[in-house]
Amino acid sequence: MKKIRLTLAIFCLACLFAGCVDRRDIDENDYVVGAIFDYNTQKQRYEVHIQVALPEAFTKAPGGGGQPKETFLLYEGEGESVFDAIRDAAKNAGKRLFWAHCDAYIVSKELAGRGIFGVMDILIRDNEIRETAYFYINDGTTEDLLTVKNGTEEVPMLGLKKLVDLGLKTHGTTLRKEVMDCFRDLHMENSAYLVPLVSSRKPDVPAKEAHKKFHLTGAAVFKKDKMIGRLTSAETRGYVFAVGQIKDTLIVGNVLGKQVTFEVIGSRAELKPRIQGDEISFTVEVKPTINVGQVNDPVNLEDPRFIREAEQAFNRELEQEIQYSINKAKEMKADYFDFARQVQLADPKLWKQVRNQWSEQLFPEMDIQVKVQSTMLRTGLLISTEIGGPK
């Protein structure tokens, strides 16, 4: 009797734990790697364009030659809501669309201007979608992005995440925004934030392989769930510096009449509030570490005066760049630097008094000083140069 009971128990448990519930084989899915959301004003319907990776993208062609293989598919759908459009796109797909590997969500400027709440809601609410995926605003047309062919990636949108990470390490004119970051910013008090812009750019050479490539620079400015403007590359970099997220970038300056390209190799930043009574002002303190990346004329880097002048020239350039970005934020009445939070931390009582006037009155009028204190660390593999040798 005991054995029968045990056998029955094992049989029941085996049925329950064999992993058959909701079983889905790998070849029954279409793996979404990127999606573009748009709004068609004429039809008044949401549109979605989905890029799906084909297994061929991840397998090496035997021997080489032959027909170029297809590595991705595009599906599109439309509907009364974003979710409806996604399900409409699934009608064209022969397999179930699987979203857990999608790393890029791009929203058109049209839809961003109307409001992205619905998009953010489905991206967070759905259990399959990962909140660590990156979020972008399309700075071009949907067609442009869909016809991009990135040379290094078999499936173009797979390269976008790497492009952001690389951008932060090379030019700093873009920023990283995960879906969850965006959703959090959306719900903040005095919600204002930036989302990176993505567009496509075709090399201006008549080569056969000169395909359109993704171009990642600049940022869209959001207030609550609506896009209200955009920042240029330099303004975006000014923001990235001020919030201490810069990793590496180049700034070209003029030192004693000689052009020097500075390479920033790290930076710290602090937004320091000064509160006197009801008067609030700020100092943005930025402390970058720089190298001499390139000089256009011979220089003597052993001269301490030149190094000092170089640091000051760099400081002036960067102060101007950050100040432009701050002025742009004031113009748009969008505190995406989050000065508000610093006031809340410094003087919670005062913040409670001013929170309702912050975006519209206080922030645009506020005195914000920028103070850059750079430190020149290295000069590359050269010290002093002089054409024709030392005299």
Added chain:
Amino acid sequence: MSHLNYISAKQAVYLILTCILATVDVFLPAEVAKYAGRDAWMSALAAPVIGYLIYLIIVKLCLLFPDLSLAGFNRLLLGRYLGAAVTILYVLTFLVLSTSAVMQFSIIMGSAFKPESPPYVWHLVILVPALYVTYKGIAVPARMNELLLPMGLLLLLSVVLLNIPEIDLQEFLPVFYDGYLPPVMGAIIMGSTLGYSMLLLALVPIISKKEKLIQQGPLAFTMVALALLAGTAAIGIFGPILTSMTLFPALQMIRNIDIGFLTRLDALIVTVWYTGFFVFLCAHTFAAASLTRDLFNLRGYRFLMVIYYILVLIGANVYITNVPLTRWLLNVPLAILLYAMALVIPLLLYLVAKLRGYPRQQTK
């Protein structure tokens, strides 16, 4: 009773700890973020004090009657009928808590992982093994739990550690932004979920070296404090507003981990929840069955276990609540129930026992 059916004081405390840990990181972090906001960490530190107080009262009460369960000493203190009525209340509470554990598990699996699967699949996945393990007594799950609890704690700790780069400690500032009341409210809500020490009311006769229960308390509730703090780490990552909006902040924390190849670690938190609810179910249904046996002086409890598991399965499958309502029921109403059953009634029983001069013969 065979010596195999006895559990040590440490095993009993581990059972209580697992029951607490199973539930405090499901809906609670979001609820506490709603009440206490950025001050949730203070609630997390204050709540274990409430939990320890509850534990101490229950242990003191149980040690007055070391060989009797609640059903036995209720009869002595409150008389046959009132005592029986109170015992039945506890049996019902244990069954309601078991049902809520099963429902929470199916809500987690249905909402976050397998929305297409019918809930009864998840009910069976946890109920059948729990029945199988508990059928011969609580000693087996208690021994299992000696492995499961450290593993669960380690996994919880690793979730927080892997999120450290994302945690912004400034999110916990300024302190007392909305006054002293929010963290107190948070602590009261959190403190109620630490009332699972009432399991001891049913388990005490089968605990060997019961006096050690007193010594185990402080360390146990220090661990609870750490687990509660781990839950509030979500505020450091997502801020208080977003944390209060999400259904499972702990799950969001683990989905947020993206360190090179260390990503998509959702299975870790499912392991914590599954093992936690599994032990929760074993302990609470056993408590209900053993109290019923003691109340009616029955010979065994096994057939009661089967009946109770069937009742829990039926209860979990009756669609009388949806997710928002379940979440609400597990908030203030559950807190009231747990405070009544784990604090108020045991405290009254303890006072009655003291007034009536207990312990009497028990000292011999």
